[in-house]
Amino acid sequence: MKESVDNVRVNKRSLTLQDYNIEEFDNAKTKVLKYILFKKRTEKEVRQKFSSSLDENLLDDVIENLKENGYLDDQNYIERAVKEFLAIKTMSIKEMKNKLYTKGLESDMIETYFSYHEEELKEYEIACAKKIIAKKQPQMEQEEIEAFLYKKGYSKESVRMAEEDMN
Numbered sequence: 001m002k003e004s005v006d007n008v009r010v011n012k013r014s015l016t017l018q019d020y021n022i023e024e025f026d027n028a029k030t031k032v033l034k035y036i037l038f039k040k041r042t043e044k045e046v047r048q049k050f051s052s053s054l055d056e057n058l059l060d061d062v063i064e065n066l067k068e069n070g071y072l073d074d075q076n077y078i079e080r081a082v083k084e085f086l087a088i089k090t091m092s093i094k095e096m097k098n099k100l101y102t103k104g105l106e107s108d109m110i111e112t113y114f115s116y117h118e119e120e121l122k123e124y125e126i127a128c129a130k131k132i133i134a135k136k137q138p139q140m141e142q143e144e145i146e147a148f149l150y151k152k153g154y155s156k157e158s159v160r161m162a163e164e165d166m167n
Contacts, residue, residue, distance in 0.1 A: 028054050029062045033071060042077050043067075044104025074105050078113050082121075090128040093121050094153030122158065129154050129162035 031054075032046055041049075043063060050059050066072040078100060085096050093114065100110050114121060129149055136145045142163075149159050 024058065025061065028058050029065060032059075032062050032066065036066070036071055040077055040080060041072070042074055042103045042105055043072055046072065048104075074109060075113075077103070078105060078110060082113070082117070086124055090131055092128070092149075092153035092158070093125050093155070096121075098153070125154060125158045126161050126165070129158050130166060133162055133166055 028050075032050060035041065035049060036046060046063060047059065054062070063072060081100060081103075082096060085091050085099070091099075097110055097114065101107065132149060132152075133145055136148065140148070146159055150156070
């Protein structure tokens with residue numbers, strides 16, 4: 001027997017009988033939850049994946065519910081992604097930001113995170129530039145290495161400081 005959703009507060013509005021029932025909401029929530037538990041996702045990724053298969057209002061309500069319960073949190077996604085980048089990659093700050101922008105995260109959120117962690121990320125970028133310089137020195141000239149680093153998004157300041165530390 002289907003129970004109707006009546007006067008349930010979801011997404012700051014009251015649902016009416018014709019919107020959908022609890023079973024539909026639970027099924028949609030389960031689908032989305034499986035998707036985000038398999039791999040952390042951003043709100044935009046969830047919307048893209050389910051926009052064609054779920055009603056827009058239902059999807060909005062499911063997303064709001066998952067946000068309220070801490071399953072979908074773009075700020076947390078940024079923190080976790082940057083920590084992952086720092087642990088396993090040699091990336092410039094610009095490359096990290098671009099990867100996050102492609103996930104559909106708000107630029108304000110990204111910029112705030114990066115400005116708050118600026119010093120730590122600058123040190124990381126310089127260390128990565130040093131690793132790349134050390135690896136490329138046997139095969140490439142200094143100017144080619146610099147061009148490579150600039151193309152990858154490293155700042156002139158980071159490249160200069162890495163070169164100074166290497167000498």
